[in-house]
Amino acid sequence: MVVFSFPIPVDDLPPLRQKLCPCPGRGMRCPRHRDVHPRIFIVRSSESHFPAVGCGRARGRQKGTDDGGHFPFLARSPAGAGHAMSHAVVTAVRGPVLDLRVEGELPAINDILEIPGPAGTVVAEVQAHLDAQHVRAIALQSTQGVARGGTARIPGGPLSVPVGEAVLGRLLNVLGATGDNGPALPADAPRAPIHRAAPSLASQTAQTKVFSTGIKVLDLLAPLAQGGKSAMFGGAGVGKTVLVMELIRAMVSGYDGISVFAGVGERSREGHEMLNEMRDSGVLDQTVLVYGQMNEPPGARWRVPLTALSIAEHFRDVEAKNVLLLMDNVFRFVQAGSEVSGLLGRMPSRVGYQPTLETEVAELQERIASVGQASVTAIEAVYVPADDFTDPAVAAISAHVDSTVVLSRQLASEGIYPAIDPILTTSVLLDPGVVGVEHATVAGRLREVIEHYQELRDVIALLGVEELGREERLLVGRARRLQRFLTQPFFVASAYTGMEGRSVPIAETVKGCKAILDGDCDDWDEGSLYMIGTLDEARTREEARRAKGKAA
Structure with a gap:
């Protein structure tokens, strides 16, 4: 046991706290003080004293003076103030995974870091606290040019993106930056964090109003609920994206509402075509496009649905407008989460999916709700890998939707479009009390x-x-x-x-x-x-x- 001495009687001290020393460990030499020290040191501060012990020697401070030597995170703050938190240093780069040593208080989980690079600032999101000084983050952009020893700024708080009227008719990425070669967004545009809790049960309103799409097979067999969630399940090449685009046109032309489209992990060509078609058809002015294409890092594809959802929530809560939220493809969101989970070293679950699969899907889906007089109606395209409807990702998503639309490869091969299977397609609204x-x-x-x-x-x-x-x-x-x-x-x-x-x-x-x-x-x-x-x-x-x- 190491015995420490303090400049004031020990009996006068409140209970002590233990912290891990940032040096390598017991039996290792401290690079600053050149002496062997234990792994654990004791910290205590008050208005009248600041004794701090570490690296095998007792050091006392009277009258609240700072100790910014070997332990910078012990720097004394004014009474009632939090620790200063300004920057961090990159200690490891493994693809989109970054490890950083923080000079100050650790940022919270889901807070962002900004790392200057040769191609611009790289934004990363904190995903794990490794110890008292180190965090692990997932980059939302390419980490090319980021190297060990680089500094990172800690702005504090999660990623926030521009919302409101300024983003209508624009193409945004996961960070809220424009990607359509148009003018820059106004500097005073309101912003909203992408992470927020779902509306409370008391604030939600249950609606049974049918959302008429003008598509015969959908309206007859799987009526969509305004303010509800519907998902279109199908393999590759059966018409999911075309169906989503037709639903956007139906919403904009038939309702006084806003459409927000989230392109999650899809082809860049499809995103370019959708932008041009919306511009040509005149529906772009009431639509917001948010893209995280398949060539982007997994962190970007993982967070794009949250960016789109935050924009939709602003129109619902602040401007009291009905919103049609379309996501293509929600399976790519789950797939990106699986990549992030593997990069963070988590143990995979069934079929290689992340152990937090159900939690991540629920956190996204439960934010889609009707509040007050405005609603968010979600229509989601879900890729079914190998046409296996028992896939864990497909099962997790289907548990949250009101209407399940199944697209059949056999019907598509027979030229039946839209290739919607009338037997497997269901809706909770197909009830005599609702539809007649x-x-x-x-x-x-x-x-x-x-x-x-x-x-x-x-x-x-x-x-x-x-x-x-x-x-x-x-x-x-x-x-x-x-x-x-x-x-x-x-x-x-x-x-x-x-x-x-x-x-x-x-x-x-x-x-x-x-x-x-x-x-x-x-x-x-x-x-x-x-x-x-x-x-x-x-x-x-x-x-x-x-x-x-x-x-x-």
Whole structure:
């Protein structure tokens, strides 16, 4: 045991605190004082004295004078004031992971550090306290040019980004910097931190108002709740991004609201195309684009959804506007979190995901809520790896949504667009008390018919439809006509398809499906129902086909 002596009686001292010495450890020589010392030293300060002991020798200070020698974090502060916190020194660089020695009080978890580099300032977010002087941070930008010995500024607090009217029509990155070659944002633009708690249960408002999209299959089978969360699950190349873009157009053109789009870990080409298409279609002025592309560090892709969500929360809470928040792709958010977890040395869980998977998803999803008279309606695209819907990331995300939209690769291969699976697609709003008895009844009948048709597909493939009974042949015909009636051309894809987009009211969708289920269209050609809007348009096409046949 090491015995220390103080300039005042020990009995007069309050209980002492122990701290770890920053030197290498017991039995090592202190580089400043050149003597062997124990690993633990004792610290105590008050208004009348500041005894501090370390490095094997007792050092006392009277009247609150500073001790800025071997232990700079022991510097005395004025009464009631916190420790000064100004800078840190980079001690290790491992890709996007930075270790730093802090000269002062340690920054809190999720606080940012600013490290000057040859290509500009690199922003990193603190993720771990290694000991009393060292922190580990994840860079939100490339660390190229950052070296050991470099200094970092500690501004204090988490990352804050610009919000409000100034960001409308602009393309931002995770830090809130513009990326569209436009003018700089106003210096007095309000800012908001990206980390904040979810709204309390008492402040949230439950809404059952249906958000009409004009997309027949969505409005009929998976009505979206205004102020709710909906997710579109599908593998690669089945139409998730096109569906998201069409929903943006529907929100901006049909509602007095704001759209915030978060591009999480997607292709730069898609982001460029979306920016140009929104500008050409005139919806960009009421939209904010926040991108963290797949070529960016995992920290940027991990925090981009929070940047977009903070912007949406400002419009909801401060300006009382309804917001449509679209995220493409939430799976990339989970994937980036897995990369960060591995870089920080955490033990992976199932399938290599981070052990905090459920927590990270919940922290993001629970902030999406309706407060007061304004709402945030979230529509999320979720990539399903290898079309495996039992993947832990997919299961974690699906637990938080009100409407689940499943896109089918088989339907896409058959030319059924949007390729939404009518059996697996569900919504909590598909209830007679919300959508009405007729709507709920028609949706249930449609599912039964299509499910029966899918059961008969193997028999048809082996024996042919002629081997079925009369009732089954009628059912197969109605199922195929329903599938084609639920297709429609999108406005955002008109430049590629050559067909003008269609937006169909919910009442017309229910009316058309009911007519097909009742057999009113049994003698119609299936092609008359393909890629149209209302049933009246299909009737016109069918009459033209018959007239052409008679003329021939």
